[in-house]
Every structure is written in structure tokens, then in C-alpha cells.
Amino acid sequence: MDEGSVSPNAVAVEGQGLWKGFSTKKWVGTKRQVTRSYALKGVDLAVKRREILGILGPNGSGKSTLIRLMATLLIPDQGWLKVFGLDVIRDRQRVRRLINRVSVEASFFKKLTARENLAYAAGLYGVSNAKAQVEATRILASLGLQRDKLEVPLETLSRGQQQKIAIARALLTSPTLMLLDEPTTGLDPTSRRDVQEFVLNVRREHDSTMVLCTHDMAEAERLCDRIAIIHEGRIIAVGTPADLIASYASGGGLEDAFFHITGLDQERLRAEAEGDG
Amino acid sequence: MSPTGRELHALWSVVRRNFHLVRRYLGWELVFLFYNVINTLTIALIAFALPPADRDRTIIYLTIGALLWNFLSILFQEVASSVSWERWEGTIEYSFMAPIHRLTYLAGVCMYAVLYGVLRTIVILVAVALFFHIHLARADWLGAAMILAGSSLPFIGLGLIGAVLPLLSTERGAQATQVIQGVILLVSGIYYPISVLPGWIRWMSHLSPATYTLEAARRAILNGEGPLHLLPLTIKLFLSGLILVPLGLAVFQLAEHWAMRNGTLKRSG
Numbered sequence A: 001m002d003e004g005s006v007s008p009n010a011v012a013v014e015g016q017g018l019w020k021g022f023s024t025k026k027w028v029g030t031k032r033q034v035t036r037s038y039a040l041k042g043v044d045l046a047v048k049r050r051e052i053l054g055i056l057g058p059n060g061s062g063k064s065t066l067i068r069l070m071a072t073l074l075i076p077d078q079g080w081l082k083v084f085g086l087d088v089i090r091d092r093q094r095v096r097r098l099i100n101r102v103s104v105e106a107s108f109f110k111k112l113t114a115r116e117n118l119a120y121a122a123g124l125y126g127v128s129n130a131k132a133q134v135e136a137t138r139i140l141a142s143l144g145l146q147r148d149k150l151e152v153p154l155e156t157l158s159r160g161q162q163q164k165i166a167i168a169r170a171l172l173t174s175p176t177l178m179l180l181d182e183p184t185t186g187l188d189p190t191s192r193r194d195v196q197e198f199v200l201n202v203r204r205e206h207d208s209t210m211v212l213c214t215h216d217m218a219e220a221e222r223l224c225d226r227i228a229i230i231h232e233g234r235i236i237a238v239g240t241p242a243d244l245i246a247s248y249a250s251g252g253g254l255e256d257a258f259f260h261i262t263g264l265d266q267e268r269l270r271a272e273a274e275g276d277g
Numbered sequence B: 001m002s003p004t005g006r007e008l009h010a011l012w013s014v015v016r017r018n019f020h021l022v023r024r025y026l027g028w029e030l031v032f033l034f035y036n037v038i039n040t041l042t043i044a045l046i047a048f049a050l051p052p053a054d055r056d057r058t059i060i061y062l063t064i065g066a067l068l069w070n071f072l073s074i075l076f077q078e079v080a081s082s083v084s085w086e087r088w089e090g091t092i093e094y095s096f097m098a099p100i101h102r103l104t105y106l107a108g109v110c111m112y113a114v115l116y117g118v119l120r121t122i123v124i125l126v127a128v129a130l131f132f133h134i135h136l137a138r139a140d141w142l143g144a145a146m147i148l149a150g151s152s153l154p155f156i157g158l159g160l161i162g163a164v165l166p167l168l169s170t171e172r173g174a175q176a177t178q179v180i181q182g183v184i185l186l187v188s189g190i191y192y193p194i195s196v197l198p199g200w201i202r203w204m205s206h207l208s209p210a211t212y213t214l215e216a217a218r219r220a221i222l223n224g225e226g227p228l229h230l231l232p233l234t235i236k237l238f239l240s241g242l243i244l245v246p247l248g249l250a251v252f253q254l255a256e257h258w259a260m261r262n263g264t265l266k267r268s269g
Helices: A063-070 A092-098 A114-124 A129-142 A147-151 A159-172 A189-205 A217-223 A241-248 A254-262 A266-276 B003-024 B026-049 B052-080 B082-089 B092-096 B102-132 B141-168 B170-187 B199-207 B209-222 B227-262
Strands: A013-028 A031-047 A052-056 A078-083 A099-102 A177-181 A209-214 A226-231 A234-239
Touching: A013 A063, A031 A063, A031 A078, A031 A234, A052 A063, A052 A217, A063 A078, A063 A177, A063 A209, A092 A099, A099 A159, A114 A129, A114 A147, A114 A159, A114 B003, A129 A147, A129 A159, A159 A189, A189 A209, A189 A217, A209 A217, A217 A254, A226 A241, A226 A254, A234 A241, A234 A254, A241 A254, B003 B026, B003 B102, B026 B052, B026 B102, B052 B082, B052 B102, B052 B141, B052 B170, B052 B209, B082 B092, B082 B141, B082 B170, B102 B141, B102 B227, B141 B170, B141 B209, B141 B227, B170 B199, B209 B227
Parallel strands: A052 A209, A052 A226, A099 A177, A177 A209
Antiparallel strands: A013 A031, A013 A078, A226 A234
């Protein structure tokens, strides 16, 4: 198989028995205490090709850890994970060619302009600078970002504008799997809508599979074909939004289903989500 | 694009990114350069406290130390702080999930460090030459250039080992690279012969590539010794580079694996 190609029958993402823990160390008197807490506790998942899978969960539930495992940035303690049939550890380099990620924090060199940041990113993925600039201008225009915003340092742009540039950067490399880690958190309603529309357009026009982490129920319901609800490191329900609502919140919405499944307190979670935003 | 072409393209992207950053922080770059020029001049001015007979030779002796230290510390610092810098900007995960070999990324960082170090050193050299009107008729520049090229490799290797530390521990790692740089400055005979060092510390001088670089550079510029005379020292430096660069790369890859296991690639990790 060519380095950048994908087997037509491969499942986009498949993982089994994924455990991931992190250690924290602190000194208590003269003793060094090491505490290990687990972000993922035996997660199984499968994402079909061309599907948008939403991962819905409260803060600290393991969403970002799961995305980082798919992005080859973490090594699981136990279990295995494959992207289009390629193991994320053994075939790391080939997996990296197929993926790109938009994270909640815009990861840019803040003093550089968008053009300079995009030139760097495109270069890392073997895309020529000329092609990258033309493509970025087109993508950003469709996201409602003016051309002159490409010429100013990133630090002078709003968070919404930075996030649109992060999306353009990810799309420049034509990823077969897009990992979207809370891409609309902190955006104003208009920017949020622009990004959501764009995600749907990308799915319509490209051979792209997406994994979307969010705690925005409306966004998950609007964009996702299926939703996996993750809580305390475990996926506790998976289904289409309609199935989840029918099974867990008859007469209610996805939010009711989510609270029913997780047993969480609605008010506390809303306060957390608003705090994040 | 062929796989090799892609890697070369990526390597150039890292070099270009760093020069873009220099342009964006131009004010600071000029301030640091100004400080480096003044620092070199003040060190060389120490020679004016000596009798006139020793003055010219001491000016050159001190200037070589200051210039070489400037070049070698830029090499070490740029390579060693590449991880800290990306972590501080929040871009480390993005750069490290790119589909390129780590060697390509690090080669880009090293190539930039050499180009940037040479440019800054030339500016300081010109300033010093204008200030002191030094006569360097005896100097063997070919020998000096050979030594500079030979010393780049071990310093890149040391830089790669230094770059590992911030991967292991965010803040302490960056602090440790400063300590390493300080020790090299102390023991390498930058501004004095290593014979003046106390015995309990002098053994470290023999481990520092900077000691051999300075000795050879002074022999080339002060005594006019040519490439042939300097060959044994150049080979020594080159061989230490051949050990330190692969060692640095191997250690870096081990540390990256460790960071991926422990989740310390993350900015706040």
C-alpha cells in the first residue's frame, strides 16, 4: 500500500481495550508520592469511513486523551488502536500522513502571520507554499475570513479567527481523518455556525472521516452521524443521536439523554461548559 | 513529491520558520546583537590594562574566545531550546505529529542554528575589527574555517542532548540546559588557558569540545598554523561529533518515546 493511500475497506479508526494513565508526583514531607490516575479505562471504539463520530463527555472524561492517542501523540498503556488498518505505534509515520488535528487551543507561532504559519505547516506535510497559500485563501474565504487577516500576526486575531486558520491549516494537507478537539469552544455564535457549516461541507465534498470531541449537545446533534458518550474514561453509550434520544430521553433531547446516561448533574455541567467557553 | 523531496522540503520549512521568527522579534535580535558586540569589546578591552608589548596578542586571544563562544553557544542554545520554544508557543504537538522523520526536524533546527550563528558572529567580527584595527596578517583563515566546521558537529550533538531535557521536565529541563552551558563556559578556556583552572575541575576541560576548538582556532589565527598542522585536532573534533550527533539523536528519540508514554509533550504537561 502506498504511504498516503488507504485500503478502501479499512475501518477508519478501530481500538480495543485502551487504557491510559498519567502519573503525578509530589513531595509529602521527605517522601515522594506518585499517584497514577487513569484518563481511559478500557475503551473500545470503531469509526466507519466517511463518518462523523462525536465524542461527548464532561471535562476530564478522557476525550482529549483519546484524540491524542489517534493523533500518535500518546502511547496507550494497554490495548491497541488502528487508523485505516495501521497501528498508531508501529506504523506511526504512515498514520501521520493520513491525519490532521484541530485542537481547542490554537497552536500557532503567535508572532508569525497566518501566511507564515501556514507555510510552515504545509512544508511539514510536503505541500508547496504556493499551493498552500492559494488553498488557504480559498478555505478562509469560505469560512468568512477576510484576506487581509492572513498578513497580520496571529496574536492580533480573535480566537474565532485563529480557530478558522487552524481549520484551514488542517485541511491544507487533505487529511483522510480529521481530529477535531472542541473546535468551536469559545467561539461566538456566528463563528461557531461558520465552522459547523464548513465541517458539513468538507464531509460532503471530500473523502474525509471526522472524530469530533465536544460538550456542545446541539453541535453534536447537528454534525454527528453517531455519538459516543464517554464518562470517567469509559465509553458508556454509542448510537445515532436519534437512537440515543429514543433509548434514554423519550420526548426529550440529546442533552436529557446525556444526563440520563452519565447520571451527571445538569446545572454543574452547564456551569463547567460556560466556564470553558 | 518523492519521499526524500518531502523531507528536504520539510527541513527547509523549519529553517524558514525560524528566520521568520527572527524577523518578527527583530527588536530583541538587535538588542541581543548590540549586547554581544559590546560584551566582546569590553572583554577585548581588558588587554589594554596590560603592557603594550602583550596587548595586540591578548586582544586577539580574548576576541577569539568571545567570538567562538558566541558561535558555539548560539549553536548549543538554538538546538537545546528548540523544544522549550515550541512548548512555550504551544506548537510542539503540531510539529511532532507531522509525518516527517525526527532527524529532518532536528536537522532543520541545526541548519538554522549554524546559519544564524555564522551571521551573528560575522557581524561581531566586523564590529571588533573596526574598533581595534587588529592586524591579522599571520592568521591562517583556512585552518580557522576548518576548525569552525569541525567544532559545529560536537556542539550540535551536545545541543541535541540538551534539547532532551525539556522533553523530560518542562521547566527544570530548560534550567538544566543553562547549567550545562555555564559549565562548558567555565571549563573550556574561553578567556584563559585551562591551566589556570583548579585541579579538581580541570579534568572537565578535556571533555569539552570547546577546549579543542579554542586551542586550534588560536593556533590558526595567532600562530598562523595551517590545516595540515591542525589536522589532528580537527579529526579529534570531527570524531567527537561523529559520536555525539548519533548519540544525541538516539537520546532524543528515547526521550520523545518517554514523553509520549507520560503525556509530557502537551504544553501544560
